[in-house]
Amino acid sequence: MTAQGFLLLLELVGVFAFALDGALTAMRATHLDLFGVVTLGIVTAVGGGILRDVLLGELPPATFRTWYYLATATAGALAAFWGHRLLARMSRPILVFDTVGLSLFSVTGAQLAVDAGLGAGQAILLGGLTGVGGGTLRDVLVRRVPGILTGGLYALPALCGAAVAVLGPLLGLSSGVSAFAGGAVCALLRTGGVLRGWRAPRATLTAPEQLD
Amino acid sequence: MTAQGFLLLLELVGVFAFALDGALTAMRATHLDLFGVVTLGIVTAVGGGILRDVLLGELPPATFRTWYYLATATAGALAAFWGHRLLARMSRPILVFDTVGLSLFSVTGAQLAVDAGLGAGQAILLGGLTGVGGGTLRDVLVRRVPGILTGGLYALPALCGAAVAVLGPLLGLSSGVSAFAGGAVCALLRTGGVLRGWRAPRATLTAPEQLD
Amino acid sequence: MTAQGFLLLLELVGVFAFALDGALTAMRATHLDLFGVVTLGIVTAVGGGILRDVLLGELPPATFRTWYYLATATAGALAAFWGHRLLARMSRPILVFDTVGLSLFSVTGAQLAVDAGLGAGQAILLGGLTGVGGGTLRDVLVRRVPGILTGGLYALPALCGAAVAVLGPLLGLSSGVSAFAGGAVCALLRTGGVLRGWRAPRATLTAPEQLD
Numbered sequence: 001m002t003a004q005g006f007l008l009l010l011e012l013v014g015v016f017a018f019a020l021d022g023a024l025t026a027m028r029a030t031h032l033d034l035f036g037v038v039t040l041g042i043v044t045a046v047g048g049g050i051l052r053d054v055l056l057g058e059l060p061p062a063t064f065r066t067w068y069y070l071a072t073a074t075a076g077a078l079a080a081f082w083g084h085r086l087l088a089r090m091s092r093p094i095l096v097f098d099t100v101g102l103s104l105f106s107v108t109g110a111q112l113a114v115d116a117g118l119g120a121g122q123a124i125l126l127g128g129l130t131g132v133g134g135g136t137l138r139d140v141l142v143r144r145v146p147g148i149l150t151g152g153l154y155a156l157p158a159l160c161g162a163a164v165a166v167l168g169p170l171l172g173l174s175s176g177v178s179a180f181a182g183g184a185v186c187a188l189l190r191t192g193g194v195l196r197g198w199r200a201p202r203a204t205l206t207a208p209e210q211l212d
Numbered sequence: 213m214t215a216q217g218f219l220l221l222l223e224l225v226g227v228f229a230f231a232l233d234g235a236l237t238a239m240r241a242t243h244l245d246l247f248g249v250v251t252l253g254i255v256t257a258v259g260g261g262i263l264r265d266v267l268l269g270e271l272p273p274a275t276f277r278t279w280y281y282l283a284t285a286t287a288g289a290l291a292a293f294w295g296h297r298l299l300a301r302m303s304r305p306i307l308v309f310d311t312v313g314l315s316l317f318s319v320t321g322a323q324l325a326v327d328a329g330l331g332a333g334q335a336i337l338l339g340g341l342t343g344v345g346g347g348t349l350r351d352v353l354v355r356r357v358p359g360i361l362t363g364g365l366y367a368l369p370a371l372c373g374a375a376v377a378v379l380g381p382l383l384g385l386s387s388g389v390s391a392f393a394g395g396a397v398c399a400l401l402r403t404g405g406v407l408r409g410w411r412a413p414r415a416t417l418t419a420p421e422q423l424d
Numbered sequence: 425m426t427a428q429g430f431l432l433l434l435e436l437v438g439v440f441a442f443a444l445d446g447a448l449t450a451m452r453a454t455h456l457d458l459f460g461v462v463t464l465g466i467v468t469a470v471g472g473g474i475l476r477d478v479l480l481g482e483l484p485p486a487t488f489r490t491w492y493y494l495a496t497a498t499a500g501a502l503a504a505f506w507g508h509r510l511l512a513r514m515s516r517p518i519l520v521f522d523t524v525g526l527s528l529f530s531v532t533g534a535q536l537a538v539d540a541g542l543g544a545g546q547a548i549l550l551g552g553l554t555g556v557g558g559g560t561l562r563d564v565l566v567r568r569v570p571g572i573l574t575g576g577l578y579a580l581p582a583l584c585g586a587a588v589a590v591l592g593p594l595l596g597l598s599s600g601v602s603a604f605a606g607g608a609v610c611a612l613l614r615t616g617g618v619l620r621g622w623r624a625p626r627a628t629l630t631a632p633e634q635l636d
Binding site: 146 | 485487
Binding site: 251262269271275276278353 | 478479480481537540542543545546549550560564567579580
């Protein structure tokens with residue numbers, strides 16, 4: 001298997017995991033029919049990559065240029081729809097898949113942004129957006145305040161992973177090593193955040209009315 | 213009247229109907245002023261086409277390249293704002309217009325995607341998105357869970373119509389016949405769905421908490 | 425200081441003000457952590473410009489082509505996060521900044537749309553969208569019905585300012601004078617709207633159920 005093929009395989013694992021996770025979240029949030037669940041699974045899985053490609057002007061987005069991504073996302077969402085009882089006992093493996101997806105999308109999104117000529121800070125932000133964009137779109141559609149805004153460490157691991165992938169080559173590392181290190185940083189922070197309940201600081205607005 | 217001119221007329225009928233329907237839905241959902249109602253009417257009418265053109269990289273979107281679309285959408289929204297008492301007695305004709313819009317946008321969206329070089333599956337999805345995109349954006353703005361996720365048969369007719377339009381030419385039909393057949397399929401499924409209350413299957417999450 | 429440099433400075437003042445205002449609104453609307461507040465501040469500050477550039481096909485958007493905008497937006501959001509007690513006593517200066525941002529973005533958005541070859545009506549609409557787009561995206565993310573749909577005079581000043589900037593040159597004024605006049609019109613209407621509580625007409629739906 002070539003490096004190219006291995007990367008595509010990893011990407012499809014990430015898409016499948018995001019679709020599973022997105023569909024399950026959608027089923028929990030509100031009463032949806034089959035089409036709603038599949039739609040939200042697809043949106044979660046490919047939304048971040050589509051946002052990335054729209055902002056980079058790479059149109060049509062990679063998602064639409066082959067059938068692999070949409071077919072994989074649909075399969076993940078259908079698996080969630082029909083297998084949710086089974087999946088309810090598998091939150092640990094789903095978290096692992098989801099973390100693979102987040103790490104991979106953040107790192108590849110950041111590297112594509114660098115390749116398109118963006119500066120380091122902008123590339124890091126776009127990498128983070130690639131990682132968290134799909135889940136955020138889904139949350140908007142099911143009327144949840146998006147997890148990135150409230151849910152502890154979700155955006156931060158994505159941004160840190162993207163930062164390592166972008167800054168590594170500037171410090172002399174190869175882009176492959178930087179990508180791998182970025183993915184590892186993202187995965188560790190995310191897993192630590194979930195298992196240990198790490199949180200970012202909050203504003204102490206005891207009396208919000210005061211602000212008006 | 214040329215075929216080109218007839219198609220434009222049909223499109224503008226669809227835009228007008230979507231704007232009427234969008235503005236009425238907005239007025240029902242929440243208390244809005246004139247600008248809110250007109251904004252939501254326009255979003256409903258042209259949102260799907262804009263999403264399609266952004267994803268195909270056809271920028272600026274067709275909506276912005278002439279004044280016809282925006283003027284028609286504004287007229288439809290104003291008609292809803294000032295004429296809602298009259299329109300309340302006309303739900304049947306509005307449904308007809310709305311179905312024309314849905315059928316037309318889904319079929320033309322899918323054909324434009326094929327012309328842009330997308331594969332069949334992706335073109336069908338993009339056609340469906342063109343049909344339902346505007347209403348979905350409106351629902352997000354007025355904080356409804358979008359109708360495509362909950363509301364019985366709305367996305368399915370759009371996708372079926374797009375599928376007929378895309379697959380027809382692969383089976384040897386002319387693109388004109390395929391488009392017409394696709395539009396008819398969409399319109400029949402949609403009308404049937406509304407009149408008979410057809411629904412897609414739902415997930416049987418009796419105890420959603422169990423999933424966490 | 426060159427005219428170019430002065431315009432950039434004004435733009436960055438607008439970005440900073442929008443980020444402050446966006447972050448404060450976010451903190452009032454819901455319980456967010458540091459990343460949520462900064463994210464919403466950035467979205468408010470640069471969202472309108474990104475929407476404009478996506479629709480004009482100017483990709484990657486100006487926001488991502490230099491680090492000035494994102495750095496300024498981040499600084500504004502952090503200032504809101506740490507300084508909200510102080511800012512609570514400064515609603516008047518923030519309104520001034522916010523009005524500068526609204527005026528500037530509406531006028532420059534409209535002029536960029538004209539430069540890209542759009543017709544007058546479409547350019548006015550795109551200018552208005554540039555002005556109100558960021559705040560609207562923020563409101564969607566924190567699940568408020570967007571202010572442009574309910575909140576008195578917010579979209580109207582933006583559209584009027586854009587209209588003056590677009591129509592001025594058609595009437596023989598220089599584009600510099602038109603931009604300045606457009607900005608002044610927007611600022612006056614907005615300030616008047618806030619200080620005097622001007623409102624747009626509402627639909628008189630006493631019995632919304634009647635419409636179904």
